[in-house]
Amino acid sequence: MRHLRSGRKLKRTASHRKALLESLATGLIMNKQVKTTLAKAKETRTFIEPLITKAKTGSIAARRLVSRFIKNKEAVKIL
Numbered sequence: 001m002r003h004l005r006s007g008r009k010l011k012r013t014a015s016h017r018k019a020l021l022e023s024l025a026t027g028l029i030m031n032k033q034v035k036t037t038l039a040k041a042k043e044t045r046t047f048i049e050p051l052i053t054k055a056k057t058g059s060i061a062a063r064r065l066v067s068r069f070i071k072n073k074e075a076v077k078i079l
Contacts, residue, residue: 055079
């Protein structure tokens with residue numbers, strides 16, 4: 001049952017969805033904008049906003065937490 005399971009499936013498997021969100025988030029951080037569909041953009045927003053909030057603290061722990069989701073080291077430095 002999907003009780004209390006939020007988020008969109010986007011007609012993808014869990015691993016494909018995770019890779020898609022990570023890729024869109026990295027592109028958004030690096031290029032400051034992304035051209036995509038509305039559903040993907042809304043889902044990416046829910047994925048990246050908590051990471052941006054954590055990154056604002058600037059601590060090493062926050063950087064490590066963000067790097068778990070954003071694989072590009074340059075993108076983590078920008079955050």
